[in-house]
Amino acid sequence: xxxxxxxxxxxxxxxxxxxxxxxxxxxxxxxxxxxxxxxxxxxxxxxxxxxxxxxxxxxxxxxxxxxxxxxxxxxxxxxxxxxxxxxxxxxxxxxxxxxxxxxxxxxxxxxxxxxxxxxxxxxxxxxxxxxxxxxxxxxxxxxxxxxxxxxxxxxxxxxxxxxxxxxxxxxxxxxxxxxxxxxxxxxxxxxxxxxxxxxxxxxxxxxxxxxxxxxxxxxxxxxxxxxxxxxxxxxxxxxxxxxxxxxxxxxxxxxxxxxxxxxxxxxxxxxxxxxxxxxxxxxxxxxxxxxxxxxxxxxxxxxxxxxxxxxxxxxxxxxxxxxx
Amino acid sequence: xxxxxxxxxxxxxxxxxxxxxxxxxxxxxxxxxxxxxxxxxxxxxxxxxxxxxxxxxxxxxxxxxxxxxxxxxxxxxxxxxxxxxxxxxxxxxxxxxxxxxxxxxxxxxxxxxxxxxxxxxxxxxxxxxxxxxxxxxxxxxxxxxxxxxxxxxxxxxxxxxxxxxxxxxxxxxxxxxxxxxxxxxxxxxxxxxxxxxxxxxxxxxxxxxxxxxxxxxxxxxxxxxxxxxxxxxxxxxxxxxxxxxxxxxxxxxxxxxxxxxxxxxxxxxxxxxxxxxxxxxxxxxxxxxxxxxxx
Numbered sequence: 001x002x003x004x005x006x007x008x009x010x011x012x013x014x015x016x017x018x019x020x021x022x023x024x025x026x027x028x029x030x031x032x033x034x035x036x037x038x039x040x041x042x043x044x045x046x047x048x049x050x051x052x053x054x055x056x057x058x059x060x061x062x063x064x065x066x067x068x069x070x071x072x073x074x075x076x077x078x079x080x081x082x083x084x085x086x087x088x089x090x091x092x093x094x095x096x097x098x099x100x101x102x103x104x105x106x107x108x109x110x111x112x113x114x115x116x117x118x119x120x121x122x123x124x125x126x127x128x129x130x131x132x133x134x135x136x137x138x139x140x141x142x143x144x145x146x147x148x149x150x151x152x153x154x155x156x157x158x159x160x161x162x163x164x165x166x167x168x169x170x171x172x173x174x175x176x177x178x179x180x181x182x183x184x185x186x187x188x189x190x191x192x193x194x195x196x197x198x199x200x201x202x203x204x205x206x207x208x209x210x211x212x213x214x215x216x217x218x219x220x221x222x223x224x225x226x227x228x229x230x231x232x233x234x235x236x237x238x239x240x241x242x243x244x245x246x247x248x249x250x251x252x253x254x255x256x257x258x259x260x261x262x263x264x265x266x267x268x269x270x271x272x273x274x275x276x277x278x279x280x281x282x283x284x285x286x287x288x289x290x291x292x293x294x295x296x297x298x299x300x301x302x303x304x305x306x307x308x309x310x311x312x313x314x315x316x317x318x319x320x321x322x323x324x
Numbered sequence: 325x326x327x328x329x330x331x332x333x334x335x336x337x338x339x340x341x342x343x344x345x346x347x348x349x350x351x352x353x354x355x356x357x358x359x360x361x362x363x364x365x366x367x368x369x370x371x372x373x374x375x376x377x378x379x380x381x382x383x384x385x386x387x388x389x390x391x392x393x394x395x396x397x398x399x400x401x402x403x404x405x406x407x408x409x410x411x412x413x414x415x416x417x418x419x420x421x422x423x424x425x426x427x428x429x430x431x432x433x434x435x436x437x438x439x440x441x442x443x444x445x446x447x448x449x450x451x452x453x454x455x456x457x458x459x460x461x462x463x464x465x466x467x468x469x470x471x472x473x474x475x476x477x478x479x480x481x482x483x484x485x486x487x488x489x490x491x492x493x494x495x496x497x498x499x500x501x502x503x504x505x506x507x508x509x510x511x512x513x514x515x516x517x518x519x520x521x522x523x524x525x526x527x528x529x530x531x532x533x534x535x536x537x538x539x540x541x542x543x544x545x546x547x548x549x550x551x552x553x554x555x556x557x558x559x560x561x562x563x564x565x566x567x568x569x570x571x572x573x574x575x576x577x578x579x580x581x582x583x584x585x586x587x588x589x590x591x592x593x594x595x596x597x598x599x600x601x602x603x604x605x606x607x608x609x610x611x612x613x614x615x616x617x618x619x
Contacts, residue, residue, distance in 0.1 A: 026511040033513045034428055039422030041429070043485070044442045047480050051452060054459035116355035135607070137359050142603060144541025146570045147370070147592050150577045154585055155369045185363040193359075215335055219345035230525060240447065247449025249544035250570070254577055274451050274544065281454070281548045287463050299455040303448065310447035314440075 008278065055303055058296035065290060066090045071297065075258040077271075079294050080280075090294070092259035092301060098270030102252055103245035104157050104267055105181020111238055113185070114192025118234075120199035123222045134194070140189040146324065149254030152183040175257030178266040183255065193242040195317075199233025212251050236316035243309035247302065248301055249274040273302045283289070345611045370596070374589030382590055384554040386570065391583030398593055399572035401558040402471070402550075403540060406568055409475030410482065410539055415532055417479075418486030419521075420527075425487075427516055446484035453481040454548025462549060472562040480594040481545060482535040489531020493524040500544035525611040533606040537599050569595050 063071070074091015082088055117137070123129065157179040161172045162263050172178070203226050211221045257269030258279055271279075277295050285292045377391075385395025390407030421442075429435040462536075497520050505515040521528075546568050559566045569591060574576040576588035 026513075030511055033516075037420045037424035037428055039415045039563050041424040043417055043421065044483065045457075046446055047445060047483070048441050050460055051448065051456045051478075054456050055452070058455075061368050080519070107517065112610060113355045113358055115360060117351045120349075120352035120356060124349065133356060133360075134362070137356075139600075140359065140363055141602075142541075142599065143366070144543070144570055144595060144599070146541070146543045146577070147366070147576050147596065150326055150585075150588055150592060151366045151369060151574070153577060154373070155365070186359070186366075191360075217341050217345045219348045220341070238367065243447060247447075247451070249449070249451045250574060252576065277451050277455070278544060278547055281551060283551075296455060296459070299452055301578050303452050304448060306449055306452075306478075307444065309445055313447075314443055 006183060007069055010117070010139040012309045015053050031107035039165055052301065055296055057302040059300050060293075061288070062290065062293035062297040066297075067203065073162045075262050077276075078264055079291065092273075092298065094262040095271060095273045095276055095298065096301075097262050097264060098256065098260065099252075099272040100183060101264055101266065101270060102176050102256055102272055103176065103207055105241055106184035106245040107238065107242055109185025110188045110192050110241055114189045114237070114241070115234065117189065117193040118196035119227070123218065123226060135188045137193065138188060141176045143187070144250075145187070145248055146186050146250040148183050149251045152179045152251060156183055167274055172267050173257070173269045175255065175259075176267050177256050177270045180252050181254035181266060184248060187248075187251070188241040188244055191244060192237045195237030195240065196230070196234045199230035199237070202233070203229045204314070232316040232319050237312040239313040240311050241317070243306045243313065246309075248276060254277045273298050277302075343392045347447065349521075350367055367596075370589050372589075373586055374591075374593045377586045377590035378593060382587070383594070387575075388415050389589050394576075394584075394587055396569060396572050396594070398555040399559055399567050399569045399591075400594075402566035403556075405471045405559050405562070405566060406475050406478055406546070407536060407540060409471065409562065410478040411478035411532070411536060413475065414483055414486050414535065414594060417485050418532075418535075419490050419528060421483075421487045422490030422494055423516055423521070427489055427512070427520065431539075442484050446488065450481055450542050450569060451544040451548065453477055454545030456480065458548045468563070469550050469565055470563045471566045474546055474566060474568075475562070477545055478539050478548055481542065482539050485535040486528075486531055488525065489534065490528045493527025493531065494520060496527060497523045499553065518548050526609050530606045530610050534558050537602045537606075540599060540602075541570055541595065543568070543574050546571055547574070 071090055071092050073093065074089060075093050076089035076091050077094040078089045080088070123148050125133070153174075157176065160176075160179055165173075190256060207225055207229060208221050211225045216224070252272040253275040256272060256275065258275060259269045260271040260276070261268060264271065270293070276298055278292055280295050285295070287316065382395045383400060384397055385393065386397055387399075388394040399445065425435065425439065429438075454477065457473055457480075460477050461467050461523050462469055462471035465473075467476075502515055505519045510518070550566055550568070550571065555565065555567045557564075573588050573595065575589040576584045577590065579585075
C-alpha cells in the first residue's frame with residue numbers, strides 16, 4: 001500500500017520533470033520561431049529602406065551635376081539628344097505634365113463611371129446582379145497593362161483617328177495622350193468602384209431608413225445621405241486610383257509616345273515619367289553614367305508623388321472606418 | 325383622387341423628383357455597360373487579331389525577325405523560371421510576416437510602422453521596384469541581368485499582396501480553435517503550425533495565386549532588370565539571362581509591321597489564358613471553402 005504510494009509519487013515527479021523539460025525546450029523553440037517570424041515581417045521595412053536608399057544614392061550623382069532647381073522647374077527635357085548648340089536639358093516638367101495629363105484623362109473617365117457603378121452596386125442592384133457584375137468588372141483590374149497598351153495603340157487610337165478634327169486641329173497622331181488616358185480610365189474603373197462601394201456599404205442602414213421615412217427618393221438617399229456619409233472613402237478611392245494612373249508604365253510607353261513636351265493638349269504626343277525610365281532601361285545604360293543616374297532621379301520623383309498620394313488616401317480610408 | 329391630391333400637397337414636385345431618379349438610374353446602368361463594353365471590345369479585338377496566328381509552332385519556336393516564323397518559347401520559359409522562384413521566395417517570407425503580425429506582434433509603435441509600411445509598399449509603382457532591383461540585385465550584389473535578380477525583384481513586388489491576403493486568412497480562423505489547442509497544452513508554435521495554418525491554407529493559397537497572377541503580367545520591372553528582349557535560348561539556371569512573356573509582347577507591339585501586331589495578339593491570348601485559369605482556380609478554392617465553413 002505504502003510502496004504503491006511512493007511509486008505513484010515518483011512517477012508523478014518524473015512526469016512533472018518531463019513536462020517542465022518539454023516546456024523549457026518549447027520556450028526556447030518558441031523564442032526562436034518568434035524571432036524568425038519577426039524577421040519576415042521586418043523584411044518589408046528593409047524593402048522600403050532599400051527603395052529609398054537606392055533611389056537617393058543613385059540620383060545623388062545626377063544632382064551633383066544638375067541643380068535640383070533646374071531639374072524640378074526646367075521646361076525642356078532632352079537628356080539624350082543635344083540641341084542645336086550642343087546642350088542637353090534636364091528640366092523634368094514636360095515629363096510631369098505628360099504624366100499628369102494622362103492621369104487626369106483617366107480620372108475624367110474613371111471617376112464618374114466608377115462612382116456611378118459604385119452607387120448602382122451599393123444602393124440599387126439586387127444581390128444576384130451584384131455578385132455577377134462585380135467579379136466581371138474586377139477582371140479589368142487583373143489584365144496586364146501591356147495588354148491595355150496593345151488595345152490603346154491598335155484599336156482605340158485608329159478609332160479616334162476617324163473623328164474629323166481638321167478645321168480646328170491637326171489629325172490625331174499615332175501616339176497621343178488621349179487614347180492612353182481613355183484606356184487607362186477603363187483600367188482604373190474597378191479601383192474607384194470597388195473602394196467607393198465598400199465605403200458606401202459601410203454606411204449604417206439607419207441613416208438610409210431615416211431619409212426614406214422623410215419621403216426621399218432612392219436617388220436622393222444615395223446622393224444626399226450615403227455619398228456624403230461615405231465621402232472620405234470615396235475621395236480616397238479617387239486618390240488611390242490617380243496614384244495608380246501616375247505609376248502606370250507599359251500603357252503610356254506603348255500608346256502615349258516618347259516626345260517629352262510641356263503641354264496639356266490631349267491629342268499631342270507626350271512622354272510620361274515611367275515611359276522615360278523604360279526608354280532608357282531598354283538601352284542597357286551602363287552604371288555610373290549621367291543617363292543611368294537620370295533614371296533614378298526621375299524614379300525618385302515618381303516615388304515621392306505616389307507615396308504622398310497613397311499616404312493621403314490611406315489616411316482618408318482609416319478616418320472613414322473610425323466614424324461608424 | 326383625394327389621395328393623389330394629398331400626395332401632391334405633401335410632396336411638391338414628387339413626379340419630377342421621381343423622373344430625375346429614373347434618369348439617374350439609366351445613367352448608372354449605362355456606366356456599368358461602359359465598363360463591360362470596354363472589356364468585351366478588348367477581348368474581342370485580341371481574339372480577332374490573334375487567333376489566326378496561334379499555332380503549335382508559335383509556342384515551340386524562338387523569336388525571329390519574321391513574324392511568320394516567330395515564337396515565344398524563350399519568353400514562356402523565362403516566365404516559368406521567374407514564377408517558380410518568386411513563389412519559392414515569396415510564400416515562406418510572406419506567410420511568416422503574416423503569422424507574426426496576426427499571432428505574435430505586440431501592439432506597439434514598431435508593429436504599427438510595419439503595418440503602415442506594408443500597405444504603402446502595395447502602392448509603390450512597379451517600375452520603382454524595377455529600379456530597386458537594378459540598383460541592388462543587378463549592380464550592388466552583382467547578380468547581373470539574370471533570372472535570379474528578376475525573381476528577387478518580383479518577390480519584393482508581390483510580397484505585400486501575399487502578406488495582406490494571408491493576414492486576412494489567419495484572422496478568419498476562429499479564436500475558439502486556438503483556445504482549444506492551448507487547452508490541450510499545445511505551445512504557441514504548435515498551435516500556429518497545427519491549427520491556425522492548416523485552417524488558413526485555402527485563403528493563403530487564394531492570395532498567393534492572385535499575387536502570382538499579378539507577377540505574370542508585370543513587364544515594367546522586368547524590363548529594368550533584363551533590358552534585352554531578343555533571346556534565342558531558354559534559361560537553364562538562375563544565373564542565365566532571360567525574357568518574359570509581357571516583355572516579348574511589348575516588343576512585338578512596338579514593331580511597326582502589321583504581322584508583329586498579330587503575333588503580339590497571339591501572345592496576349594496565351595498570357596490571358598494562363599491568367600484567367602489562375603483566377604478561376606483561386607475563385608474555385610474560395611467558393612469551396614466558403615461552402616465548407618457554412619455547413
